Amino acid sequence: MYVNNILELNDVSFKYEKETVVKDVSMTIEEGQFFGLVGPNGSGKSTLIKLMLGLLKPTRGSIKLFGEPVRNFKHWEDIGFVSQKANSFNSGFPATVLEVVKTGLVSKTGLFRFYNKKDREKAMQALKTVEMEAYFDYNIGELSGGQQQRVFIARALVSDPKFLILDEPTVGVDAKHVADFYQLLRKLNREEGITLLMVSHDIGTITEHASHVVCMNKTIHFHGASHEYKAFSNEDLSQLYGHPVQQLTHNHGEVENND
Ligand code: ADP
Numbered sequence: 001m002y003v004n005n006i007l008e009l010n011d012v013s014f015k016y017e018k019e020t021v022v023k024d025v026s027m028t029i030e031e032g033q034f035f036g037l038v039g040p041n042g043s044g045k046s047t048l049i050k051l052m053l054g055l056l057k058p059t060r061g062s063i064k065l066f067g068e069p070v071r072n073f074k075h076w077e078d079i080g081f082v083s084q085k086a087n088s089f090n091s092g093f094p095a096t097v098l099e100v101v102k103t104g105l106v107s108k109t110g111l112f113r114f115y116n117k118k119d120r121e122k123a124m125q126a127l128k129t130v131e132m133e134a135y136f137d138y139n140i141g142e143l144s145g146g147q148q149q150r151v152f153i154a155r156a157l158v159s160d161p162k163f164l165i166l167d168e169p170t171v172g173v174d175a176k177h178v179a180d181f182y183q184l185l186r187k188l189n190r191e192e193g194i195t196l197l198m199v200s201h202d203i204g205t206i207t208e209h210a211s212h213v214v215c216m217n218k219t220i221h222f223h224g225a226s227h228e229y230k231a232f233s234n235e236d237l238s239q240l241y242g243h244p245v246q247q248l249t250h251n252h253g254e255v256e257n258n259d
Contacts, residue, residue, distance in 0.1 A: 008062075008064040021044045
């Protein structure tokens with residue numbers, strides 16, 4: 001059966017203990033979209049991602065991945081995840097770029113297996129996609145934050161995911177390489193056909209690159225196409241962030257954000 005919706009959340013709420021940190025969230029991500037999930041620090045973005053990945057159970061509501069309730073979902077190889085902590089290996093870490101990418105090829109049983117020649121080819125292909133093949137035998141710790149982030153995207157790509165979730169991937173990427181990094185994400189979305197969900201606290205930049213955006217602070221404040229979001233007023237944004245913010249345009253600029 002052809003399923004157009006990659007992700008569906010219906011009225012999802014969640015509390016860790018007493019405090020509700022995600023409230024009545026409903027959203028849909030369709031195949032081919034490049035979705036930005038934005039909100040200030042502490043607004044529940046990471047919690048929402050954990051709910052989407054079945055790592056936390058909603059207190060209320062339902063979540064479907066590729067049309068399946070998340071608790072029954074088995075095709076985890078279709079989903080890639082790149083965490084914000086990925087790009088922080090120091091120079092002493094004893095693994096090459098190629099080795100790191102190959103660890104993305106987890107066996108179906110989740111157990112270690114020996115890699116074969118085909119695995120190497122797949123890993124090299126993934127490195128080529130992120131334009132890092134020339135670095136395959138470098139030690140991962142020798143690379144810059146932005147280069148490491150590309151390697152971790154390659155690691156997520158080796159299993160040919162249909163849906164890639166990135167948690168604040170531009171943290172640690174040198175400011176002058178952030179635009180290149182977004183270009184890579186757009187290439188993955190448009191040329192490789194991968195549906196993307198990127199978490200960010202930087203509204204200004206994400207709305208310039210993503211096709212759609214969800215803006216949350218515990219509940220959803222906006223859900224729709226990025227160009228509609230740009231019309232969202234500074235007043236609305238300030239209310240969301242709890243302090244005055246301004247949308248800047250034409251400069252890849254950031255919303256002024258003091259959190
Ligand atoms: P964001 O990713 O937007 O920064 P989080 O989802 O990490 O937000 O956090 C949302 C709220 O949930 C915050 O108030 C945070 O302190 C709280 N929180 C996050 N993780 C836990 C946890 N494991 N136990 C209790 N509270 C948590």
